[in-house]
Amino acid sequence: MEHPELIKQMAAPLLAWYDREARVLPWRENTDPYRVWVSEIMLQQTRVEAVLPYYERFLAAFPTLQALAAAPEEQLLKLWEGLGYYSRARNLQKAAREALERFGGLPGTVKELSSLPGIGAYTAGAVASIAFSQPVPAVDGNVLRVLARLTDSRDDVLSPAVKREAERCVAAAIPRERPGDFNQAIMDLGATVCLPNGAPRCEDCPLSAICLGRARGTAAQLPVKAKKKERRVEEQTVLVLLDGEGRAALEKRPPKGLLAGMWQLPLLPGHAGEETTRAALESRGLAVKSLEPLGEASHIFTHVEWRMTGWLARVDGGGGFTWAAPEELEERYALPSAFRAYRGACF
Numbered sequence: 122m123e124h125p126e127l128i129k130q131m132a133a134p135l136l137a138w139y140d141r142e143a144r145v146l147p148w149r150e151n152t153d154p155y156r157v158w159v160s161e162i163m164l165q166q167t168r169v170e171a172v173l174p175y176y177e178r179f180l181a182a183f184p185t186l187q188a189l190a191a192a193p194e195e196q197l198l199k200l201w202e203g204l205g206y207y208s209r210a211r212n213l214q215k216a217a218r219e220a221l222e223r224f225g226g227l228p229g230t231v232k233e234l235s236s237l238p239g240i241g242a243y244t245a246g247a248v249a250s251i252a253f254s255q256p257v258p259a260v261d262g263n264v265l266r267v268l269a270r271l272t273d274s275r276d277d278v279l280s281p282a283v284k285r286e287a288e289r290c291v292a293a294a295i296p297r298e299r300p301g302d303f304n305q306a307i308m309d310l311g312a313t314v315c316l317p318n319g320a321p322r323c324e325d326c327p328l329s330a331i332c333l334g335r336a337r338g339t340a341a342q343l344p345v346k347a348k349k350k351e352r353r354v355e356e357q358t359v360l361v362l363l364d365g366e367g368r369a370a371l372e373k374r375p376p377k378g379l380l381a382g383m384w385q386l387p388l389l390p391g392h393a394g395e396e397t398t399r400a401a402l403e404s405r406g407l408a409v410k411s412l413e414p415l416g417e418a419s420h421i422f423t424h425v426e427w428r429m430t431g432w433l434a435r436v437d438g439g440g441g442f443t444w445a446a447p448e449e450l451e452e453r454y455a456l457p458s459a460f461r462a463y464r465g466a467c468f
């Protein structure tokens with residue numbers, strides 16, 4: 122990244138803007154390390170507006186690191202239901218237990234924080250700077266976009282080398298007296314002004330006077346991202362199986378891979394027709410009383426897209442499934458949002 126001097130020059134106007142415009146967010150009212158850490162994990166791949174209600178509920182249920190460490194997994198996943206990327210919730214709990222055991226609480230350095238499950242360089246930097254006032258960078262996609270436009274950089278921001286370089290530049294520019302505010306100010310600028318998808322609002326930007334991307338008219342085309350690998354498409358058939366008492370069949374996914382260890386509605390690979398579906402159910406010892414098609418749906422994960430069709434079958438219970446009554450499905454079992462389109466058929 123050329124022009125590191127611009128990254129240093131941005132500190133004063135950026136902090137002055139932050140003092141006026143900082144978003145009011147619950148994890149900023151109280152920068153307790155635990156609260157900051159939970160917010161940063163929830164915010165990974167997820168918009169602030171989506172996180173807010175989850176954050177309040179999560180903190181009410183688990184107000185301390187100790188409470189999170191002791192939480193039953195089902196309650197934890199239930200509180201995470203709909204936020205996606207469930208490994209984040211599991212890693213939160215693992216990290217809470219490990220932090221208590223190894224450090225007696227959340228540690229304050231990037232090195233120690235990064236040694237905990239689910240905490241990468243960005244999250245460690247964010248927690249260390251915001252909650253422990255350490256002058257360390259926290260560089261994510263938002264920050265890379267701002268820096269690429271500010272310095273008119275054509276480097277591929279998805280490259281690890283470019284990210285490391287950006288971290289070095291930010292580390293050299295962080296004002297020692299306000300490291301957390303500086304990192305949060307760049308994040309806010311990226312989220313509210315230097316917007317993605319070619320839509321920077323330069324006229325409202327505190328950096329417009331020094332921004333090379335603006336001056337050269339290149340900002341909307343930046344940052345450069347090398348083409349990502351295409352998502353793999355998988356066809357799935359979702360089975361909504363109801364027994365005579367109106368309970369729905371659930372099963373656990375394998376402990377590794379996509380949605381590891383989560384509950385799911387039973388799946389058949391491919392788009393199974395009526396005969397194949399009936400045969401698959403009978404092979405599990407289920408007597409099929411009726412079988413109706415459900416509509417199509419799709420769900421996009423990071424690397425995979427599911428294209429789903431579904432069947433609603435009334436059967437006798439059994440078949441090695443876990444049978445959940447409607448209220449248990451509401452209160453106890455966390456069902457990934459990939460199944461949202463079929464969930465309504467379970468009641």
Ligand code: SF4
Binds near residue numbers: 315316327328332333
């Ligand atoms: S002036 Fe425009 S392109 Fe430059 S940092 Fe501000 S919003 Fe982004």
